[in-house]
Amino acid sequence: MAGSGAPFTLGVLMLDTRFPRPPGDIGNPASFDFPVLFRTLPGASVARIVTSEPLPGSIVQEFADAARGLVADGATAITTSCGFLSPLQAQLQAALPLPVITSSLWMLPALRKQHGPDAVFGILTFDARRLAPHQIPDDGPFIVEGLQPGDHLFDVIAANLETLDPVRAEAGVVAAAHRLSSRSSKLRAVVLECTNLPPYRQKTAEICGCEIVDIHDAIKTFAFCR
Numbered sequence: 001m002a003g004s005g006a007p008f009t010l011g012v013l014m015l016d017t018r019f020p021r022p023p024g025d026i027g028n029p030a031s032f033d034f035p036v037l038f039r040t041l042p043g044a045s046v047a048r049i050v051t052s053e054p055l056p057g058s059i060v061q062e063f064a065d066a067a068r069g070l071v072a073d074g075a076t077a078i079t080t081s082c083g084f085l086s087p088l089q090a091q092l093q094a095a096l097p098l099p100v101i102t103s104s105l106w107m108l109p110a111l112r113k114q115h116g117p118d119a120v121f122g123i124l125t126f127d128a129r130r131l132a133p134h135q136i137p138d139d140g141p142f143i144v145e146g147l148q149p150g151d152h153l154f155d156v157i158a159a160n161l162e163t164l165d166p167v168r169a170e171a172g173v174v175a176a177a178h179r180l181s182s183r184s185s186k187l188r189a190v191v192l193e194c195t196n197l198p199p200y201r202q203k204t205a206e207i208c209g210c211e212i213v214d215i216h217d218a219i220k221t222f223a224f225c226r
Contacts, residue, residue, distance in 0.1 A: 009035040010219065011075025013066055015044045015082050019156050020164040024199035026081050026215055031198070037075050039066050046157055050084050052132035060088055064095040071096065077223035079215065083125070083193035086135050099223040104191050104215045106222065108138035111213065115188045122180045122190035122208065124173075124197060126157060131193065143187070145180035147172055147194075157196060166199075173200040177207040189213055 012026060021027035029036055041062055049055070063085070067078045077099040078092065086103035093100040111121060121142040125131045128146030136142070147154035151172030156164050180190065192198060192214040205212045 007035065007076070008223075009037060009074050009076050010223070011037045011039065011067065011070030011073070011078045013063055013070070013078065013080045013085075014038050014040040015046060015049055016040055016042055017046065017081075017157075017160055018162055019160055020162070021196070022164070022166060022199045024201065026079070026195040026198070031216070037070050037073050039070050039073075041066050046082075046160065049082050050127055050130055052130045052135075054134065055085075055087060060091050063088060064092060067092060067096055067100070071098065077101070077219070079219055079223065081195050083195060083215070084131070084135060086137065089137075101215075101218045101222040103135075103193065104195075104213060104218045105136055105138075105193055107191055107213045107218050108136065108142070110221065111189050111191070112138055119188040120184050120186045122184070122187045122210075124176060124180055124190055124192050124194070124204065126154070126194040126196070143180060143183050145176055145183065147176050151175065153196065170200050170203060173197060174203055174207065177204045181208045 014027060023030045025031060070078060078096060080102050083103040083105055086105045089102045089106060092102060108121065123142055123144045125144060125146040128144045131144055152165055152168035153172045187208055187210045189211040190204065190208050192212065195215045198214045198216060201212050201214060
């Protein structure tokens with residue numbers, strides 16, 4: 001457990017959103033069986049963070065400052081609500097005296113070590129058009145598939161809508177999982193980049209027929225068990 005005898009308390013750096021977060025989503029306190037602190041970064045919208053371009057230094061500073069606030073409030077580990085923040089891993093870890101895990105994508109090196117250099121992994125992401133190589137800490141082989149504009153969950157997140165139809169949301173994730181599975185019969189594991197995808201983890205596992213890894217696994221691996 002993180003820290004020296006202190007109770008484990010997770011601090012979550014949240015994007016500035018209002019869309020619903022069902023159980024399993026990192027923004028829902030019911031997703032955890034331990035204390036969680038949330039801090040929203042004003043102006044850190046999906047449109048601003050979900051980009052293939054490198055994030056500017058000002059954003060790194062904003063997240064570091066917010067993380068320090070969570071530490072002051074009692075957090076013993078820090079994570080984020082968006083896998084596209086994976087490039088901030090080294091900077092945030094260097095700035096904080098406790099475990100940091102910015103994205104489930106950082107499970108890829110451990111999966112590669114476990115399964116070998118030729119293992120094929122899937123990445124199921126919010127937006128495959130914007131997930132760039134510098135955001136993925138793995139040299140492959142891997143296959144990237146994502147939600148698409150017109151999928152209910154994609155549209156709710158992209159437009160920051162206040163209502164979510166769980167049936168329609170699952171249908172879009174199911175379609176993406178089928179597309180991913182159809183691209184390779186040799187998937188050894190699938191990483192859910194998006195922290196809004198864990199509510200649909202079981203359905204994804206049924207379709208892909210392999211290990212599914214999400215932000216909750218990353219938290220347990222890099223933060224909770226240290």
